[in-house]
Amino acid sequence: MAVVLKADHIDKYFKKPVAFHVLKDICFDIKRGEFASIMGKSGSGKSTLLYILSTMDTDYTGALYFNNELVTGQSHEKLSGIRNRHIGFVFQFHYLLSEFSVLENVMLPAKKLGEKSYQEIEYDAIEKLKMLHIDHLAKKRASQISGGEKQRVAIARALINNPSILMGDEPTGNLDSYNSENVFSIFKQLKEEQGLSLLVVTHDIDFAERTDRIIQLEDGRVVN
Template sequence: MTALIETQGLTRVLPATVPVTLVRDVTLSIAEREFVAITGPSGSGKSSLLYLLGLLDRPTGGVFRLGGEDAEHLGEQASADLRLGMLGFVFQFHFLLPEFSVRENVEIPMRKLGRLGAEAMRDRSTELLERLGLAGHLDKRPDQLSGGQRQRVAIARALANDPPLVLADEPTGSLDSANSAQVFAIFDELVRERGKTVVAVTHDMDLAARAGRRIEMIDGKLAE
């Protein structure tokens, strides 16, 4: 399978009187259609690594290729364009905008990308939400939904621009066990049936076991 993510010696150091190394010398390859879980104790660097992979932070050393393109030295606009077209994000807290409806929240990435007209965006958001079991909630506000439903809206939003790669940072951290299992089942379906690549940071080892591969981090490095 083709590598979607490739890193060599990827490093992130926070400058300070005593510099803090968040990610240390990570060499990693993740193929298309893989479901990878990143685990490790708090402070191990797993979220910091995810933010580097998602172009939300910049490395201070190493090589990073995303979809075969050198990404470690991209300018702000090029990073934003690549992020918008190629990546979808799901976080522990859904970050839905409370003043917009469920459907309008899902349309936000499409509006930013600017490839679709209003009717096509509406059709796309409706299809995604219906696929995720939210057909009866399209015009509700986020505060009218349960925590599990809001996270499914966030997943629909992450998929709005049909990105090949979905990155998730503790996506079940605020959910109960039933909703957590549902979120990971959705990720598994995205990989198996939709051909997506999913990389999820999680502290839940039972959920991590559902991924196709598990990567453990300790002290900013990949565990042996």
Template structure:
């Protein structure tokens, strides 16, 4: 068994409003490179909270997280932000595109911030990602003028722009009609076949059944052995 690309050990998380409540209870899991994993459970079970911890977007927790051989727990915020931008692509349920920017400009933003390439190279790379999503013909449209399904495809292209080690998605089809949900599901499956590591949170059992492994959560605990032997 190859080395895990992501390993979390004994993650506990508390909310404090309106009163102290433990939402995650010593959650441990590991994800292998190239795995397509779905996390399922009823609303309020902690699955999205877990994903935000794994993505380093939330750093207020107990336990440890290692990604790509780096212990990200405790990293200074500036270092963590750069690590996140370089190694993790995140797709939200609501795309969070900037409506006054074109699709192409939205996709370019994380790469411009990372600064590994010059602007022409970033633009070419962004067009390649939009082409992969079959959105290249809409590259110069304002993102606010695109349909919900189109916006989500642009959001996936944005998540891919820095060629991250892991793609994480929180209910990526949850805000879409069935036709667009199927398109997004097929895109993520194709990305998985290209040896991308993908972790999704979803309520859609049919979608989850198309992934390599389903991790079930109940009341902040995992119901499936999530650490590989």
């Protein structure tokens, strides 16, 4: 099975206010079509790890590979390209632009990547909305839809560039149980039908136990 993401002996220190060893010798990989979750107590380093794995934090030692390509040490411009092309993000807060329509929000990352025409991007965005059963909301302003719908729009936006991996930082943290279940079902469907890899930081044990694997962090180390 192809490896999409590999963390190889990653260490991270915070320098201020005092030196603190936050991540210690992190080693694991995520295979194509694998749905993994990261769990750990508050302060165990979960979000810090996700920021490194998503290439947004480059101040660490060790090595990070995407699709067998070393990304550690690459220029910020190259890393930005890798993020746009290969990584979809879903956060606890949806970060939609409220004055834009649902469709415009979903199109944004593809317009930034700049590889397709406006018409192609619009078509792709509508297809993603259809897949998530929210195409009827396409013309609505983001400010006019419910919290659960906003998170679905955020997932559609994360998928617009057909990433290799979808990363989530507490993607169900602001949702009620009904909408949390919807998000889990969407993620499972993406894994099973599209072969997408998913890596999700969560404190929801019910969510995590239904993923393929739990990566447990304790005091900055992987303990399982």
